[in-house]
Amino acid sequence: xxxxxxxxxxxxxxxxxxxxxxxxxxxxxxxxxxxxxxxxxxxxxxxxxxxxxxxxxxxxxxxxxxxxxxxxxxxxxxxxxxxxxxxxxxxxxxxxxxxxxxxxxxxxxxxxxxxxxxxxxxxxxxxxxxxxxxxxxxxxxxxxxxxxxxxxxxxxxxxxxxxxxxxxxxxxxxxxxxxxxxxxxxxxxxxxxxxxxxxxxxxxxxxxxxxxxxxxxxxxxxxxxxxxxxxx
Amino acid sequence: xxxxxxxxxxxxxxxxxxxxxxxxxxxxxxxxxxxxxxxxxxxxxxxxxxxxxxxxxxxxxxxxxxxxxxxxxxxxxxxxxxxxxxxxxxxxxxxxxxxxxxxxxxxxxxxxxxxxxxxxxxxxxxxxxxxxxxxxxxxxxxxxxxxxxxxxxxxxxxxxxxxxxxxxxxxxxxxxxxxxxxxxxxxxxxxxxxxxxxxxxxxxxxxxxxxxxxxxxxx
Numbered sequence: 001x002x003x004x005x006x007x008x009x010x011x012x013x014x015x016x017x018x019x020x021x022x023x024x025x026x027x028x029x030x031x032x033x034x035x036x037x038x039x040x041x042x043x044x045x046x047x048x049x050x051x052x053x054x055x056x057x058x059x060x061x062x063x064x065x066x067x068x069x070x071x072x073x074x075x076x077x078x079x080x081x082x083x084x085x086x087x088x089x090x091x092x093x094x095x096x097x098x099x100x101x102x103x104x105x106x107x108x109x110x111x112x113x114x115x116x117x118x119x120x121x122x123x124x125x126x127x128x129x130x131x132x133x134x135x136x137x138x139x140x141x142x143x144x145x146x147x148x149x150x151x152x153x154x155x156x157x158x159x160x161x162x163x164x165x166x167x168x169x170x171x172x173x174x175x176x177x178x179x180x181x182x183x184x185x186x187x188x189x190x191x192x193x194x195x196x197x198x199x200x201x202x203x204x205x206x207x208x209x210x211x212x213x214x215x216x217x218x219x220x221x222x223x224x225x226x227x228x229x230x231x232x
Numbered sequence: 233x234x235x236x237x238x239x240x241x242x243x244x245x246x247x248x249x250x251x252x253x254x255x256x257x258x259x260x261x262x263x264x265x266x267x268x269x270x271x272x273x274x275x276x277x278x279x280x281x282x283x284x285x286x287x288x289x290x291x292x293x294x295x296x297x298x299x300x301x302x303x304x305x306x307x308x309x310x311x312x313x314x315x316x317x318x319x320x321x322x323x324x325x326x327x328x329x330x331x332x333x334x335x336x337x338x339x340x341x342x343x344x345x346x347x348x349x350x351x352x353x354x355x356x357x358x359x360x361x362x363x364x365x366x367x368x369x370x371x372x373x374x375x376x377x378x379x380x381x382x383x384x385x386x387x388x389x390x391x392x393x394x395x396x397x398x399x400x401x402x403x404x405x406x407x408x409x410x411x412x413x414x415x416x417x418x419x420x421x422x423x424x425x426x427x428x429x430x431x432x433x434x435x436x437x438x439x440x441x442x443x444x445x446x447x448x449x450x451x
Contacts, residue, residue, distance in 0.1 A: 027279040027316070028302040030295060053316070080355030081302075090353070098354065101278065102320025102362030109317040120324065121365035125343070125396035128361060158296075170296035170313060171280045177315045205315075222295035228303035230287040 001163040001196040004214045009039035012187045012213045016040060016152055019047035019072075023108065023150040023179040024062060027053055028081075028225050031172030032061050033154040035189045035217040041068060051075040051148055053104060053175055055085045060223050066094070075148070077101035081225065100128060103145050105178060111149035112181025112210070119144055153183025156217070157206070160190035161199050164208030173205065180210040189217040233405045234423045238450055239373050241266045242421075243332055243403045246371055252276055254323065254363055256333030257301040259373040263332055276328050278319050278359040283311030300359065320359070324366045331367035333360060335374045335399070337389045340437035342399040342411045344372065345391035357394060364395030376404035376434050383436035385409070385417055407431050408448070409439075416440045421448045 006012045013036055016022070026032035041064055048071050055074050056063035063082050065071050073095040079085055088094035099107070100122040110118055119142035123129050133144040155176040158169035166188055168176060180186045188206075193216040234242065236259050244266035247253065254276045255261050264284070267273060275284040277299045284299060285306035292306055299305045322328055337345040344364055347357040364370055377383055385402065402409045408421040416438040422431060422445050432439060 028298060030279075030298050030302070076356060078356035078358040086353050098356040100357050100361035101316070101359035102323060105316040105320050120362075122324070122362040124365060126361065126393045128357075168313075170294060171277065171298055172296040173313060174279050174316045178317050224293070224295050224298075224304060225302040226298070226304065227293065228287045228305075229290055229293065 002208075003162050004164040004208065004211055005162045005193070006213045006215050008215055009035040009189065009217070010042065012036060012189075012215050013039045013043065016043065016045065018045050020151040021049045021149075022051065023148075023153040023183055024050060024052040025153075025155040025174065025176030025179045026061070027171065027174035029057070029061055029223045031156050031168065031174050031176055033156040033187070033189050034220060035215070036154040036187055037061060037065065040070070041065065045070045047072045049073040049075065051108070051150060053077050053101065055079040055082050057081045057225065058084050060221075069093070073097065075099060075104070077104050105175060107145055107148040108175065108178040108182045111147040112178055115147060117144050117146050148182060150179070150183045151185065153179045153186040155180045155186060155188050155206075157188055157190045159192045159194065159199060160188055160211075160214050161194050161196045161208070162214065163196040164188060164211030164214050165196075165199055165204045166190065166206040166208075166211065167199060167203055168205050177206045180206045185212045186210055187212070188214045190214065191217060191220060233426065234448070237262055239403050239405060241450060242408065242448060243371055243373055246401065247271060247273060247330065249273065251329045252282065252327060253330045253332065254278060254328050254367070256331070256360070256363075258334045260332040260334060261301065276319070276322070277305070278316070278323065278363070280314050280316060280319050281307065281311060283308045285311075320362050323359070323362055326366060326368060328367055330369045330371065331363045332371045332373065333363065335372045335384070337384050337386055337391050338372055338374065338399050338402055338411070339386050339389045340411070340417055341415045342397045343389050344370075344394050344399050345389040347394050348392040350392070360394050364398045369400050370398050371401045371403065372399050374402060374404050376406040376431075383434050385435045385437050387437045406434060412440065418442075419445050421446055423448055424450070
């Protein structure tokens with residue numbers, strides 16, 4: 001087995017460069033590559049294009065990269081939880097491309113799977129369809145969407161092994177598996193790193209072929225955005 | 233006028249056993265509270281779960297288990313977890329049979345607008361465009377009029393559209409209406425104390441009224 005292990009987040013992100021296209025797994029703050037983001041914040045980077053379903057909140061996640069003016073463009077489906085994002089967008093400092101969530105997921109999946117374009121019904125008749133090829137299949141209209149790929153993908157898993165196989169937990173899986181496949185260099189951080197052979201091959205969600213670097217994360221905050229409990 | 237909970241309660245009567253259902257944020261989320269326990273349905277969360285359970289107790293909270301509104305949740309027995317690509321594959325593939333979501337405007341031909349108000353901060357469409365483009369049955373929970381009294385059931389949507397010709401039924405604070413395939417809102421029921429005349433006055437799009445319109449009843 002090929003050993004993909006690196007010592008820590010700083011080593012994992014050492015060659016990330018300005019103007020790169022980056023993908024970040026996570027839905028809201030769940031399944032977010034916290035350690036990699038913290039390491040990126042230590043670097044002198046700007047002009048980044050960030051592909052992520054959300055843009056974090058003001059003081060956590062990608063929101064911290066926005067605050068440091070590292071990001072030129074966000075490609076997301078929903079960005080409602082971040083005041084600094086709003087400020088930069090309205091002042092023209094930040095470019096944003098909003099994409100239907102299923103289209104975002106499929107564009108990333110297509111990028112990793114070598115499918116340059118596909119047709120989806122999402123957005124037909126809306127401003128999302130502007131400038132895109134529309135075709136009718138079996139009596140229904142669809143629009144063409146292109147793949148998305150990245151220079152670096154950052155993903156977070158529950159468990160991983162030294163050869164890069166990953167297992168996710170709960171709804172923290174979300175965009176992580178597709179983004180792992182769509183990155184030229186995919187950096188996986190895990191809560192528990194084990195030697196190759198210790199994970200059950202039947203249970204692997206993301207095969208190690210998609211992962212170039214893996215490290216054991218530390219000090220996971222796993223912040224909750226909407227702590228909701230039942231009254232009983 | 234119906235309260236938000238009553239709108240949810242009325243929508244819950246549209247749910248059939250055996251359905252896979254996606255509930256949007258806001259009033260639609262409340263529908264789960266009113267689905268009879270003897271109906272076997274599965275609630276889908278587009279961030280990767282079939283089988284949403286109740287909100288957790290303090291002890292059960294798991295940051296790795298949230299719904300599409302980023303609220304902490306639990307899973308029912310027999311749940312399944314998957315990626316966002318798989319989630320929207322099951323949505324676009326027509327496997328999720330019923331979608332219930334909120335709207336700012338609906339037109340008489342079933343167009344829906346619910347994601348963007350010009351001049352205001354645009355937060356994004358999330359999964360709404362994929363959902364409305366895909367489900368066979370789409371029920372909308374909405375207020376019949378804006379705060380300044382303008383109808384939100386229109387001939388044509390004035391706001392940017394989320395999806396075209398997709399809404400099948402509306403439950404507003406005033407009425408239950410079908411959106412007919414040939415166009416038009418067919419009035420089915422009125423809220424307690426609301427007259428047909430008031431609904432006529434507050435519906436800008438084509439309204440179809442046949443026979444007596446019953447008043448909704450709540451326990």
